[in-house]
Amino acid sequence: MTDLTVRRRTTARVLPVRPDGRVLLLHGWDPLKPDTTYWFTIGGGVENGETVADAACRELREEVGIELPPVELGTPLATNTIEFEYGGSRIIQAQTFYAVAVDRVDVTFANQEEIEQQTISEHGWWYGDDLEATGLAAHVTIPALLRQATDAITLRRAS
Template sequence: MSDHRLPPPGTVVRRTTARVLPVRPDGRVLLLHGWDPLKPQTPYWFTIGGGVEAGETVVQAASRELREEVGVHLPIESLGTPVATNTIEYEWGGCLVIQHQTFFAAAVEGVDVTFANQEQLELETISAHGWWYGDDLEATGQAAHVTIPGLLRQAADAITLRRAS
Protein backbone atom coordinates (compact mmCIF):
# COMPACT_ATOMS: atom_id res chain seq x y z
CA MET A 1 0.00 0.00 0.00
CA SER A 2 1.38 3.40 -0.82
CA ASP A 3 -0.04 5.14 2.25
CA HIS A 4 2.67 6.53 4.51
CA ARG A 5 0.86 5.28 7.61
CA LEU A 6 -1.74 2.63 8.19
CA PRO A 7 -5.42 3.58 8.54
CA PRO A 8 -7.09 2.49 11.79
CA PRO A 9 -7.81 -1.26 12.05
CA GLY A 10 -11.27 -2.16 10.80
CA THR A 11 -11.17 0.47 8.04
CA VAL A 12 -12.40 -0.64 4.62
CA VAL A 13 -9.90 0.60 2.05
CA ARG A 14 -10.99 0.74 -1.58
CA ARG A 15 -8.16 1.28 -4.01
CA THR A 16 -7.35 1.16 -7.69
CA THR A 17 -3.92 -0.22 -8.39
CA ALA A 18 -1.56 -0.69 -11.30
CA ARG A 19 0.62 -3.82 -11.15
CA VAL A 20 3.59 -4.83 -13.30
CA LEU A 21 4.76 -8.34 -14.13
CA PRO A 22 8.35 -8.04 -15.48
CA VAL A 23 9.13 -11.15 -17.55
CA ARG A 24 12.64 -12.38 -18.35
CA PRO A 25 13.41 -14.22 -21.61
CA ASP A 26 13.27 -17.53 -19.68
CA GLY A 27 9.63 -16.79 -18.75
CA ARG A 28 10.23 -16.11 -15.05
CA VAL A 29 8.40 -13.15 -13.50
CA LEU A 30 9.76 -10.75 -10.88
CA LEU A 31 7.89 -10.77 -7.55
CA LEU A 32 8.44 -9.23 -4.14
CA HIS A 33 8.60 -11.12 -0.83
CA GLY A 34 6.99 -9.51 2.18
CA TRP A 35 4.31 -9.66 4.84
CA ASP A 36 1.39 -7.93 6.51
CA PRO A 37 2.85 -5.67 9.25
CA LEU A 38 0.56 -7.38 11.78
CA LYS A 39 1.56 -10.90 10.60
CA PRO A 40 5.31 -10.88 9.94
CA GLN A 41 5.45 -14.63 10.64
CA THR A 42 3.46 -15.36 7.46
CA PRO A 43 5.45 -14.03 4.49
CA TYR A 44 4.28 -14.33 0.90
CA TRP A 45 5.18 -13.43 -2.68
CA PHE A 46 3.29 -10.61 -4.38
CA THR A 47 3.27 -8.51 -7.53
CA ILE A 48 4.95 -5.14 -7.99
CA GLY A 49 2.55 -2.21 -8.00
CA GLY A 50 0.51 0.24 -6.02
CA GLY A 51 -2.19 2.83 -5.96
CA VAL A 52 -3.04 5.04 -8.91
CA GLU A 53 -2.61 8.64 -7.80
CA ALA A 54 -4.82 11.61 -8.74
CA GLY A 55 -4.10 12.84 -12.26
CA GLU A 56 -2.27 9.66 -13.23
CA THR A 57 -3.31 7.10 -15.83
CA VAL A 58 -3.11 3.44 -14.84
CA VAL A 59 -0.13 2.85 -17.12
CA GLN A 60 1.68 5.90 -15.70
CA ALA A 61 1.10 4.52 -12.20
CA ALA A 62 2.45 1.12 -13.30
CA SER A 63 5.64 2.70 -14.65
CA ARG A 64 6.12 4.82 -11.49
CA GLU A 65 5.52 1.89 -9.13
CA LEU A 66 8.04 -0.26 -11.04
CA ARG A 67 10.61 2.53 -10.62
CA GLU A 68 9.80 3.15 -6.94
CA GLU A 69 9.51 -0.45 -5.75
CA VAL A 70 12.34 -2.15 -7.64
CA GLY A 71 14.31 0.62 -9.39
CA VAL A 72 13.41 -0.55 -12.92
CA HIS A 73 12.94 2.26 -15.44
CA LEU A 74 10.81 1.32 -18.44
CA PRO A 75 9.07 3.64 -20.90
CA ILE A 76 5.28 3.54 -20.67
CA GLU A 77 5.06 2.26 -24.27
CA SER A 78 6.95 -0.91 -23.29
CA LEU A 79 4.15 -1.89 -20.90
CA GLY A 80 1.68 -2.34 -23.77
CA THR A 81 -1.98 -2.98 -23.04
CA PRO A 82 -3.09 -4.68 -19.81
CA VAL A 83 -2.85 -8.47 -19.71
CA ALA A 84 -5.44 -8.82 -16.94
CA THR A 85 -7.71 -6.98 -14.53
CA ASN A 86 -9.41 -8.23 -11.40
CA THR A 87 -10.79 -7.13 -8.06
CA ILE A 88 -9.65 -8.88 -4.90
CA GLU A 89 -10.38 -8.50 -1.20
CA TYR A 90 -7.77 -9.13 1.45
CA GLU A 91 -6.79 -8.07 4.94
CA TRP A 92 -3.67 -5.96 5.47
CA GLY A 93 -2.66 -4.05 8.56
CA GLY A 94 -6.00 -4.93 10.17
CA CYS A 95 -7.95 -3.31 7.32
CA LEU A 96 -10.16 -4.89 4.68
CA VAL A 97 -8.74 -3.89 1.31
CA ILE A 98 -10.96 -4.04 -1.76
CA GLN A 99 -8.52 -3.64 -4.59
CA HIS A 100 -9.19 -3.24 -8.30
CA GLN A 101 -6.04 -4.27 -10.15
CA THR A 102 -4.79 -3.74 -13.67
CA PHE A 103 -1.79 -5.87 -14.66
CA PHE A 104 0.82 -5.03 -17.29
CA ALA A 105 3.48 -7.45 -18.55
CA ALA A 106 6.90 -6.05 -19.42
CA ALA A 107 9.73 -7.80 -21.22
CA VAL A 108 13.02 -7.31 -19.38
CA GLU A 109 16.53 -8.68 -19.84
CA GLY A 110 19.05 -8.30 -17.04
CA VAL A 111 17.56 -6.19 -14.25
CA ASP A 112 19.34 -4.71 -11.24
CA VAL A 113 16.67 -4.67 -8.57
CA THR A 114 17.03 -1.97 -5.91
CA PHE A 115 14.79 -1.07 -2.97
CA ALA A 116 16.43 2.38 -2.63
CA ASN A 117 13.29 4.31 -3.66
CA GLN A 118 10.81 2.47 -1.46
CA GLU A 119 8.75 4.24 1.18
CA GLN A 120 9.44 3.45 4.85
CA LEU A 121 6.44 1.11 5.22
CA GLU A 122 7.57 -0.84 2.15
CA LEU A 123 11.12 -1.09 3.52
CA GLU A 124 9.69 -2.49 6.76
CA THR A 125 7.45 -5.09 5.09
CA ILE A 126 9.40 -6.21 1.97
CA SER A 127 12.47 -8.39 2.44
CA ALA A 128 13.48 -9.72 -0.96
CA HIS A 129 12.71 -10.19 -4.63
CA GLY A 130 12.62 -13.35 -6.72
CA TRP A 131 12.00 -14.62 -10.25
CA TRP A 132 9.20 -17.17 -10.47
CA TYR A 133 7.38 -19.47 -12.86
CA GLY A 134 3.67 -19.64 -12.05
CA ASP A 135 3.76 -23.41 -11.50
CA ASP A 136 6.69 -23.20 -9.08
CA LEU A 137 5.06 -20.41 -7.09
CA GLU A 138 1.80 -22.35 -6.95
CA ALA A 139 3.66 -25.37 -5.57
CA THR A 140 5.06 -23.32 -2.64
CA GLY A 141 1.62 -22.17 -1.48
CA GLN A 142 3.23 -18.80 -0.74
CA ALA A 143 1.47 -16.57 -3.28
CA ALA A 144 -0.15 -13.57 -1.60
CA HIS A 145 -3.36 -14.32 -3.51
CA VAL A 146 -4.65 -17.45 -5.26
CA THR A 147 -4.81 -15.60 -8.61
CA ILE A 148 -1.08 -14.78 -8.80
CA PRO A 149 0.34 -18.03 -10.28
CA GLY A 150 -2.14 -17.81 -13.17
CA LEU A 151 -1.24 -14.15 -13.71
CA LEU A 152 2.44 -15.12 -14.01
CA ARG A 153 1.53 -17.66 -16.69
CA GLN A 154 -0.59 -15.04 -18.52
CA ALA A 155 2.23 -12.50 -18.41
CA ALA A 156 4.81 -14.98 -19.70
CA ASP A 157 2.47 -16.00 -22.53
CA ALA A 158 1.79 -12.35 -23.45
CA ILE A 159 5.49 -11.54 -23.62
CA THR A 160 6.25 -14.70 -25.63
CA LEU A 161 3.59 -13.64 -28.14
CA ARG A 162 4.90 -10.05 -28.20
CA ARG A 163 8.47 -11.23 -28.82
CA ALA A 164 7.31 -13.56 -31.62
CA SER A 165 5.40 -10.88 -33.56
Protein backbone atom coordinates (compact mmCIF):
# COMPACT_ATOMS: atom_id res chain seq x y z
CA MET A 1 0.00 0.00 0.00
CA THR A 2 1.35 3.43 -0.91
CA ASP A 3 1.14 6.47 1.30
CA LEU A 4 -1.42 9.00 0.18
CA THR A 5 -0.47 12.61 -0.43
CA VAL A 6 -1.85 14.74 2.39
CA ARG A 7 -3.63 17.95 1.38
CA ARG A 8 -4.71 20.49 3.95
CA ARG A 9 -7.43 22.91 2.95
CA THR A 10 -9.76 25.48 4.42
CA THR A 11 -13.30 25.39 3.10
CA ALA A 12 -16.49 27.42 3.29
CA ARG A 13 -19.74 25.42 3.29
CA VAL A 14 -23.33 26.59 2.97
CA LEU A 15 -26.54 24.93 4.14
CA PRO A 16 -29.54 26.50 2.35
CA VAL A 17 -32.69 25.80 4.38
CA ARG A 18 -36.24 25.95 2.98
CA PRO A 19 -39.24 27.00 5.11
CA ASP A 20 -40.14 23.30 5.53
CA GLY A 21 -36.75 22.71 7.23
CA ARG A 22 -35.15 20.70 4.45
CA VAL A 23 -31.54 21.49 3.54
CA LEU A 24 -30.07 21.50 0.03
CA LEU A 25 -27.33 18.92 -0.57
CA LEU A 26 -25.47 17.61 -3.60
CA HIS A 27 -25.15 13.96 -4.66
CA GLY A 28 -21.83 12.80 -6.05
CA TRP A 29 -18.76 10.61 -5.77
CA ASP A 30 -14.97 10.53 -5.66
CA PRO A 31 -13.66 10.47 -9.27
CA LEU A 32 -11.60 7.37 -8.38
CA LYS A 33 -14.59 5.61 -6.77
CA PRO A 34 -17.63 6.35 -8.99
CA ASP A 35 -19.63 3.42 -7.61
CA THR A 36 -19.63 4.84 -4.07
CA THR A 37 -22.05 7.77 -4.00
CA TYR A 38 -22.96 10.10 -1.16
CA TRP A 39 -24.72 13.34 -0.26
CA PHE A 40 -22.58 16.32 0.70
CA THR A 41 -22.81 20.01 1.55
CA ILE A 42 -22.34 22.87 -0.89
CA GLY A 43 -18.96 24.53 -0.63
CA GLY A 44 -15.30 24.44 -1.46
CA GLY A 45 -11.86 25.82 -0.87
CA VAL A 46 -11.10 29.34 0.24
CA GLU A 47 -8.86 30.93 -2.39
CA ASN A 48 -5.93 33.27 -1.70
CA GLY A 49 -7.11 36.78 -0.81
CA GLU A 50 -10.68 35.60 -0.21
CA THR A 51 -12.55 35.67 3.09
CA VAL A 52 -14.39 32.56 4.22
CA ALA A 53 -17.71 34.39 3.70
CA ASP A 54 -16.69 35.44 0.18
CA ALA A 55 -15.73 31.84 -0.62
CA ALA A 56 -19.07 30.59 0.74
CA CYS A 57 -21.00 32.93 -1.56
CA ARG A 58 -18.81 32.10 -4.57
CA GLU A 59 -19.26 28.37 -4.01
CA LEU A 60 -23.03 28.77 -3.53
CA ARG A 61 -23.22 30.62 -6.89
CA GLU A 62 -20.90 28.21 -8.73
CA GLU A 63 -22.31 24.94 -7.43
CA VAL A 64 -26.06 25.61 -7.38
CA GLY A 65 -26.68 29.06 -8.86
CA ILE A 66 -27.81 30.84 -5.68
CA GLU A 67 -26.68 34.48 -5.56
CA LEU A 68 -26.16 35.84 -2.06
CA PRO A 69 -24.04 38.73 -0.73
CA PRO A 70 -21.63 37.75 2.10
CA VAL A 71 -23.40 40.05 4.57
CA GLU A 72 -26.53 37.84 4.33
CA LEU A 73 -24.64 34.77 5.59
CA GLY A 74 -24.69 35.96 9.18
CA THR A 75 -22.35 34.38 11.68
CA PRO A 76 -21.00 30.89 11.07
CA LEU A 77 -23.24 28.05 12.22
CA ALA A 78 -20.37 25.69 13.01
CA THR A 79 -16.74 24.87 12.35
CA ASN A 80 -14.98 21.55 12.34
CA THR A 81 -12.04 19.69 10.86
CA ILE A 82 -12.51 16.37 9.11
CA GLU A 83 -10.21 13.89 7.40
CA PHE A 84 -11.14 11.83 4.36
CA GLU A 85 -9.82 10.42 1.09
CA TYR A 86 -10.67 12.03 -2.24
CA GLY A 87 -9.05 11.77 -5.65
CA GLY A 88 -6.22 9.65 -4.32
CA SER A 89 -5.24 12.12 -1.58
CA ARG A 90 -5.77 12.25 2.15
CA ILE A 91 -7.61 15.50 2.85
CA ILE A 92 -7.47 17.34 6.16
CA GLN A 93 -10.20 19.93 5.81
CA ALA A 94 -11.01 22.81 8.15
CA GLN A 95 -14.63 23.75 7.48
CA THR A 96 -16.81 26.74 8.30
CA PHE A 97 -20.55 26.25 7.83
CA TYR A 98 -23.20 28.90 7.23
CA ALA A 99 -26.97 28.34 7.31
CA VAL A 100 -29.06 30.52 5.00
CA ALA A 101 -32.82 30.77 4.63
CA VAL A 102 -34.14 30.29 1.10
CA ASP A 103 -37.71 30.26 -0.13
CA ARG A 104 -37.83 29.20 -3.75
CA VAL A 105 -34.64 28.05 -5.46
CA ASP A 106 -34.03 27.16 -9.09
CA VAL A 107 -30.91 25.03 -8.72
CA THR A 108 -28.55 25.12 -11.67
CA PHE A 109 -25.25 23.34 -12.24
CA ALA A 110 -24.32 25.68 -15.14
CA ASN A 111 -21.46 27.40 -13.27
CA GLN A 112 -19.79 24.28 -11.90
CA GLU A 113 -16.15 23.51 -12.59
CA GLU A 114 -15.41 20.56 -14.87
CA ILE A 115 -14.55 18.16 -12.03
CA GLU A 116 -17.84 19.06 -10.33
CA GLN A 117 -19.80 18.44 -13.54
CA GLN A 118 -18.15 15.02 -13.78
CA THR A 119 -18.74 13.99 -10.15
CA ILE A 120 -22.09 15.57 -9.13
CA SER A 121 -25.26 13.96 -10.45
CA GLU A 122 -28.10 15.77 -8.70
CA HIS A 123 -29.30 17.91 -5.82
CA GLY A 124 -31.79 17.06 -3.10
CA TRP A 125 -33.53 18.60 -0.12
CA TRP A 126 -32.98 16.65 3.10
CA TYR A 127 -33.99 16.51 6.73
CA GLY A 128 -31.07 15.48 8.94
CA ASP A 129 -32.91 12.44 10.32
CA ASP A 130 -33.84 11.19 6.85
CA LEU A 131 -30.28 11.56 5.58
CA GLU A 132 -28.92 9.80 8.65
CA ALA A 133 -31.31 6.88 8.07
CA THR A 134 -29.95 6.34 4.54
CA GLY A 135 -26.32 6.06 5.64
CA LEU A 136 -25.40 8.02 2.50
CA ALA A 137 -23.97 11.19 4.06
CA ALA A 138 -20.45 11.94 2.85
CA HIS A 139 -19.38 12.38 6.47
CA VAL A 140 -20.92 11.27 9.76
CA THR A 141 -21.22 14.90 10.94
CA ILE A 142 -23.56 16.05 8.14
CA PRO A 143 -26.96 14.90 9.50
CA ALA A 144 -26.39 16.76 12.78
CA LEU A 145 -25.28 19.85 10.84
CA LEU A 146 -28.53 19.72 8.87
CA ARG A 147 -30.54 19.58 12.11
CA GLN A 148 -28.49 22.46 13.53
CA ALA A 149 -29.03 24.55 10.36
CA THR A 150 -32.78 23.90 10.39
CA ASP A 151 -33.01 24.89 14.06
CA ALA A 152 -30.98 28.08 13.48
CA ILE A 153 -33.07 29.19 10.51
CA THR A 154 -36.34 28.36 12.31
CA LEU A 155 -35.23 30.55 15.21
CA ARG A 156 -34.20 33.39 12.85
CA ARG A 157 -37.55 33.25 11.05
CA ALA A 158 -39.44 33.31 14.36
CA SER A 159 -37.70 36.45 15.64
